[in-house]
Structures are given as C-alpha cells and as structure tokens.
Amino acid sequence: MDEEIANFMLLAAKLEFFLVNLDQTFAHVDGKTRVVRGIDWDRIGQSLEVKHPFSGFDFAGSGFQLFKETTPQLLLAKEGGGLKWDSDEIEVSSWQILLGRSYAQLRNNVAHGNKAQLSAPFTHDRTREFLEAGRHLIHFLAGAHSSDDTWSYAVQFH
Template sequence: MEQDIANFMLRAAKFEFFLVNRDTSLVHTKVVGVFTAIIGVNWTKVAQFVEVAFPFNTFDFTNSGFEIFAQTAPQYLVIKHDGRLGWDCDNEPIDSWDRLLTRSYAQLRNNVAHGNKHQMPAPFTHDRTAQFLPAGLALMNFIANQVFLESDWDTPIFS
C-alpha cells in the first residue's frame, strides 16, 4: 500500500503543477514579501472548467473510474469528544463538481499525504484507501485529458 500511496502522491503533485502551470487562474495565492506565492490549487475554479465541459447533473459517473467520489467522500481526521483522534464524515451529499473536487478529491489527497490508517484503524476505513487511490488517478486523467485536452500531463521526471 505504501508504494501505491507514494505513486499517487507523485502523480497528484505533478497534476497540481500541471494545473497551475497551464492556467494561473487556477491557483490560491498568498503575498509573501514582494512575491505572490502559489499555495495550492483552487479546486473551485477547476470545478468551473469541468462543469462547462461536463455538467455534473448529466454526467454518467458509472464508467468514469471515479464514481466513488460522487457517492461518498473520504473522512476527516477529527478530535473525538474524549480527545482522541478519529475518522468521521460530514455526510453531506456530493452534488457538484465543486463539492466533488474540494471535498472528495482534496480530502483524499490530504488523507494519504498526512494520515496512516494503520496507526489508527477503524472497521469502516479498511480497504477505502485502496478504493480511493485508483479513483483519484482516474479523476486526474479525466480532468487533464477530457477537460483540458492534455494527454501528456503525467510525463516522467528526469534529473
């Protein structure tokens, strides 16, 4: 699983760079001294591009490879009432590309980048990472290939 997560994170980083390099309107920024630093992808803006090309309400998720993102969202890492860490979900429906990208995809990226469900297992999280990782890759490919019409976004990194 660690190799799958490492592969996902490498590709997620390449995907995020692809997006911000393609169109700087897709970024979140912060002024740092005399620079405007890019601090991440503005998933809401990406969602707007996806919505124009593929309206959410008519999109057929069944064969997309990322249907799981439309059905459920990865859980948040939370502090439980007893002060311990746990996993929980807001149970709000995924009803737009914006919600799918900002809640489902971005949460998956955060979870695999910062979490280790082996250290804090829960019965309902078993196998979810293994289901979400290929869906995340399929979503990245869909956006790059079908929305931005770029088939070579995921090129090898050479030293």
C-alpha cells in the same frame, strides 16, 4: 500499499503542477507574497462544469463514481485529546464539491496520514478503492484540460 500511495501522490503532484502552470487562476495564490499555496478546486470545478456538466455526467462509467457516492473521512481532534476518523456525509451535487471535498480530502488523507495507525472498521479496504478512483479522476481532469499527455511526463530535476 506504501508504493501505491507514493505513486498516487506523484500523480497528484504532477496534476496539480500541470493545472496551475496551465492556468494560474487554478491556484490559490497569496495576495501579498504571490506564493502558490494550493489548488483552487472551485475554479477547476467551474471549468469542468463548462466542459462536462455535472448533472448529465456518466459517473457509472467514469471509474470515480465512488467520489460522488461517498466522501473520505475527516481526521478530527477529540475533546480531551486523541484523534478519530469521522464523516460529514455531505451530498456531492457539483464538481466543486466532488473536487474540493471528496478528492481533496483523499489527497490530504494520503499525504498527511496513515490510517493503519488509527484504524476504524469503516475504513478497511476503502483506501485501495479511493486510490483507484483518484487515479481515474486525475486522468479525467488532465484529459479535460489537455489534448495530450505532457502533464504526466517524468519529473525532472536539473
């Protein structure tokens, strides 16, 4: 599982850099320092809506229908201390919600957590399902914004 998570995070990082490099409006930019602080999933969702309207999209054949049907859990701080997984079970009714809540939450959970350390019955077996759906969504997003695969080239440090 560690290798699957590492590969997913590398793919997610490549996608995020590709998107902000392609169009700076896809980045959350600090107005004062101009530092890129993350991804503006709302803007990417708006861009996607123009290309692939959400209401008519074939989620069943997409490989990432899971993100439309359910959202990954949130990590919450319990009153009096401790952590727990919980869900807000919101309706995923737009690309903005699917990207900003479902996909971004998966990415946050994978990047910042280890569900094995705080297991809950409803999370068992879902990590692999979400990772697979995430990979499909990443490739779909890249393909919607690029006609080639240059976004996924090997990471180079010189």
